Amino acid sequence: MISVEHLTKAFPGPTGPLRALDDVSLEVPAGTVCGVVGPSGAGKSTLARCIPLLERPDSGAVRVDGTDLVALRGGALRDARRRIGVVPQGDSLLRQRSVAGNVALPLEAAGADRAERRVRVGELLELVGLADKAAAYPDQLSGGQRQRVAVARALAARPRVLLADEPTSALDPTTTASVLDVLERARVELGVTVLVVTHDMFVVRRICATIAVLDHGRVVEHGSVLDLVTRPGSRAATALLPPLD
Numbered sequence: 001m002i003s004v005e006h007l008t009k010a011f012p013g014p015t016g017p018l019r020a021l022d023d024v025s026l027e028v029p030a031g032t033v034c035g036v037v038g039p040s041g042a043g044k045s046t047l048a049r050c051i052p053l054l055e056r057p058d059s060g061a062v063r064v065d066g067t068d069l070v071a072l073r074g075g076a077l078r079d080a081r082r083r084i085g086v087v088p089q090g091d092s093l094l095r096q097r098s099v100a101g102n103v104a105l106p107l108e109a110a111g112a113d114r115a116e117r118r119v120r121v122g123e124l125l126e127l128v129g130l131a132d133k134a135a136a137y138p139d140q141l142s143g144g145q146r147q148r149v150a151v152a153r154a155l156a157a158r159p160r161v162l163l164a165d166e167p168t169s170a171l172d173p174t175t176t177a178s179v180l181d182v183l184e185r186a187r188v189e190l191g192v193t194v195l196v197v198t199h200d201m202f203v204v205r206r207i208c209a210t211i212a213v214l215d216h217g218r219v220v221e222h223g224s225v226l227d228l229v230t231r232p233g234s235r236a237a238t239a240l241l242p243p244l245d
């Protein structure tokens, strides 16, 4: 469903171009969850932003459901992007909008009418367990509730693919579990294919079938979580695993 091929992205650095992504390739089969892990600065967020072309890669291909997004421009790119839900890193809700108003944003952008928006927002808030918070404002929610609203918003336009960048960072284990449950429901109930950036191996073990380990912009491991946990091949992967006791 998601296929990234030889993706490269450099930013200007103090001592010349900095390769945030260096020949990155990975595959996420339809209906599965793939974890992207790796140390800070490894290029995880850049990857999560390059897949929906929020950041344009220097070279390589990004195929989502068979379409190469890099080749698209203008309206065709906008339409393809709408098929990809994004939960950005950090607190991304609009504070001056209610929970329902935040979730409705992509529907407004897609031109849905008011009645359609109300029904869809209701379904989504039900899905993430926040039906009673529709009228609340982001400041009145806990961190975990805010992230669940961000997931609901990302799912509003019925995307085939969901990209979530550190959706559980700074959350305690119980709250983390509630956010992961929502991602799992998106996969099972909506058939969404999920890519989740995290530095938390608990997240990987709990919901990911496959994993890609990034280090210095390169994929140093990519495969099933079971394989990685039983025989990590790279130093970056070993560093992520808890010591044996």
Ligand code: ADP
Residues within 6 Å of the ligand: 011, 012, 018, 019, 020, 038, 039, 040, 041, 042, 043, 044, 045, 046, 047
């Ligand atoms: P991660 O999410 O794994 O922590 P990022 O993808 O945010 O890593 O960053 C990868 C590298 O690219 C870092 O060295 C970062 O400083 C650099 N970088 C990311 N975005 C930009 C940008 N917009 N301009 C310049 N450098 C950037």
Ligand code: MG
Residues within 6 Å of the ligand: 044, 045, 046, 089
């Ligand atoms: Mg990041």
